[in-house]
Amino acid sequence: MAVTDHFDALETRSADERAAAQAASLAEQLRHARARAPHYANLPEGPLASLPVTRKAELLAQQSVSPPFGGLVATPFTQLARVFASPGPIYEPEAAVPDYWRYARALHATGLRAGELLHNCFAYHFTPAGSMLEGGARALGCPVFPAGTGNTEAQAQAAAQLRPRCYSGTPDFLKTILEKGDALGLDLSSITLGHVTGGAYLPSLRGWYAERGLTVLQSYGTADLGLIAYESPAREGLILDEGIILEIVRPGTGDVLPDGEVGEILVTTLNPHYPLIRFATGDLSAILPGTSPCGRTNRRIRGWLGRADQAAKVRGMFVRPEQVAATLRAVPGVAKARLVIALDGERDTMLLRAEAPPEAAEALAAALQAATKLRGQVECVPSGSLPNDGKVIDDTRPVPG
Numbered sequence: 001m002a003v004t005d006h007f008d009a010l011e012t013r014s015a016d017e018r019a020a021a022q023a024a025s026l027a028e029q030l031r032h033a034r035a036r037a038p039h040y041a042n043l044p045e046g047p048l049a050s051l052p053v054t055r056k057a058e059l060l061a062q063q064s065v066s067p068p069f070g071g072l073v074a075t076p077f078t079q080l081a082r083v084f085a086s087p088g089p090i091y092e093p094e095a096a097v098p099d100y101w102r103y104a105r106a107l108h109a110t111g112l113r114a115g116e117l118l119h120n121c122f123a124y125h126f127t128p129a130g131s132m133l134e135g136g137a138r139a140l141g142c143p144v145f146p147a148g149t150g151n152t153e154a155q156a157q158a159a160a161q162l163r164p165r166c167y168s169g170t171p172d173f174l175k176t177i178l179e180k181g182d183a184l185g186l187d188l189s190s191i192t193l194g195h196v197t198g199g200a201y202l203p204s205l206r207g208w209y210a211e212r213g214l215t216v217l218q219s220y221g222t223a224d225l226g227l228i229a230y231e232s233p234a235r236e237g238l239i240l241d242e243g244i245i246l247e248i249v250r251p252g253t254g255d256v257l258p259d260g261e262v263g264e265i266l267v268t269t270l271n272p273h274y275p276l277i278r279f280a281t282g283d284l285s286a287i288l289p290g291t292s293p294c295g296r297t298n299r300r301i302r303g304w305l306g307r308a309d310q311a312a313k314v315r316g317m318f319v320r321p322e323q324v325a326a327t328l329r330a331v332p333g334v335a336k337a338r339l340v341i342a343l344d345g346e347r348d349t350m351l352l353r354a355e356a357p358p359e360a361a362e363a364l365a366a367a368l369q370a371a372t373k374l375r376g377q378v379e380c381v382p383s384g385s386l387p388n389d390g391k392v393i394d395d396t397r398p399v400p401g
Contacts, residue, residue, distance in 0.1 A: 007108040010242040011296045018298065022245055025270050033275040036074035038066075040277060048278065049247065053254045053266060055280045059224070060088050069093060075273040084128040086223045092128055095273040101128065102243045103136025106219040106230035109239075109296075110195045112166045114141030119159055119191070121147045121169030121177075122198070128223050129198060133168040136227075142166075149173075156181040156188065163190035167216075171196040171205055174216065197221060200304075220304060222281055224274075225267050229301055237288040237300035243270050246301070247278070248287055251308040251392045252321025254278060259287040262390035264308035265301070282309045284390040310393040312341050314348045314374055321392040323371040327352070330367035331360050336386050339368075339376070341395045348397070350376030355383045 006012055013021070026048060033040040039062060043051065054072075062070025068083065068091045081096035094100050112118060118137040124130035124146055134144045145162055147155055149169075155177045167174045174194050181188040194209065194216035201218045209216040219230040220238055228246065229238035240246055247256050248263040257263040265281045284305040291297050311320045319339065328334045337354040352368050354360070361378040368376050 006295065007105045011105075011239075011298065013297060015297065018242075022270075026245060026268065029268070029270050029272065029275055030277070032074060032272055033277060037275055038071035040072070040275065043277065048245065048268060049254070049256050051254075051278055053249075053278045053280050054276055056088075056090065056224070056282065059090050063091060067091075072276065073274050080273075082128075082131060084131070084223065085126050086128075090224070092223050093274055094128060094131060097273075099135045099139035100271075100273075101132040101135055101221070101226035102241055103132050103219070103221070103227050104139035105136075105241060106227055107133070107136045107140060107142075107166070107168075107195055109230055109232045109294075110166065110217045111193045111215055111233070112137065112140060112142055112195070116142050116165035117162060118142050118144045119147055119155075119162070119164035119167050120144050121149060121155065121167065121173055123149050132221065132226060133195070137168075152176055152180045153184070156184060156186055159188050159191060160186040165190060166193035166195065167191055168195045170199040171201040171216075171218065172199065174214075175205065175208060178212070195219065218303075220283075220301075224276060224279060225269050225281075226271070228265070228267055228281075232292055232294040232296060234292045234294040236292055238303050239292055239294075239296050239300050240298045242298065244268065245270070246299070248285065248301075250325065251284070251310065251390060252323070252325040255325075259289065260388070262286045262305055262388050264390070280308070282307055284308050286388075286390075305390060308390065308392075310391065310395075312393055312395040314341055314350060314372075317372070317374060319350070319372050319374070319393065324352075324392050326371040327364060327367040328354075330370070331356070331363045333357060333360060334364065335383055337364075338386050338391060339393045341393065341397060343397045350374060352376055352378045353381055353386060354378060355386060356380045 034043050073093050075095050080093050082094040084092045120133050122129035122133055137144050197219045217231040221227045227241045229240050231238055245268040247266040249256055249266050251264045262284055265283050265285050266278045268278055269276050285301040288300040311318050324339050335355040340351045342349045358380045361380050364378045
């Protein structure tokens with residue numbers, strides 16, 4: 001792949017260059033957050049991995065106490081371009097800067113180029129998804145048709161007349177539009193690219209698009225952070241955006257896991273307007289080894305592998321990954337554990353399967369009861385026995401009908 005196929009020189013930096021630049025940017029971002037975002041005024045000094053995790057529930061709590069942004073935004077309200085609301089509600093700022101959400105990089109990797117029309121099927125009201133993709137397209141010099149969601153027949157008719165090159169929206173809605181176009185006898189052959197996010201991009205759907213000759217790639221982002229990672233034509237994992245620092249941690253903790261281990265995604269954004277520090281997305285993934293064949297040198301993740309917030313109600317009380325983590329911290333020498341919740345007749349049971357020596361079982365049982373206020377059994381298993389899937393709480397009880 002030629003250098004001209006890359007968005008900028010940042011994508012092909014050496015690992016050492018990127019690490020040095022990110023270390024300098026992170027130090028400035030932490031200083032800026034302490035000075036300009038009241039919530040982070042007392043953020044302790046120390047390496048990133050030692051800093052506290054910011055969770056979505058904390059955003060909601062802080063915003064209710066100190067509306068609208070809970071003291072986490074570093075830019076005056078009067079200098080913002082838009083304010084969005086996600087379910088909760090949680091309010092997100094958009095500063096008046098080009099490509100605030102950094103989606104130009106992802107759209108460029110998909111193949112969108114200056115002057116080509118983007119048919120944008122993300123919502124433009126309340127949530128920021130529509131603005132995210134529009135901002136990226138405009139930064140590339142592309143006009144945008146703000147199609148929004150729903151109204152499939154009108155979407156197909158507009159695409160037939162406007163002849164867009166690229167679709168953006170949820171993975172399955174493009175298929176719905178194309179099938180409607182087929183049913184109406186419309187020519188939608190101008191659409192050769194798609195950039196999808198916000199839902200599961202299943203292999204069967206990938207195959208359907210490939211059979212029609214479309215290049216449809218995905219990205220991963222959130223309303224709080226903007227772009228986190230994106231797919232390139234190599235289709236080997238999702239490449240991290242250059243504007244964030246990502247860690248994979250054991251769910252319920254801030255403890256960084258080795259590359260390859262499945263855990264929760266934490267993101268520290270280098271966005272000076274909304275300097276989220278170690279923000280827990282609640283999503284599971286893992287770092288892939290090596291770099292992408294497309295020539296982009298940043299680290300890659302495997303994509304979305306499930307949810308990290310695995311809370312379950314046992315005998316009327318919630319049990320959370322944080323409590324399992326507290327159990328492990330209380331007993332030295334425990335590498336990993338999984339709390340299996342099952343049903344014995346009509347009674348909830350808990351079994352903590354821990355990669356620990358057998359003599360640790362009694363201490364683990366006591367620590368589990370102290371953390372959860374519930375009794376559970378402990379099974380000590382050999383190191384490496386538990387699956388590498390990021391699951392800390394495995395609720396095996398049947399779903400009520």
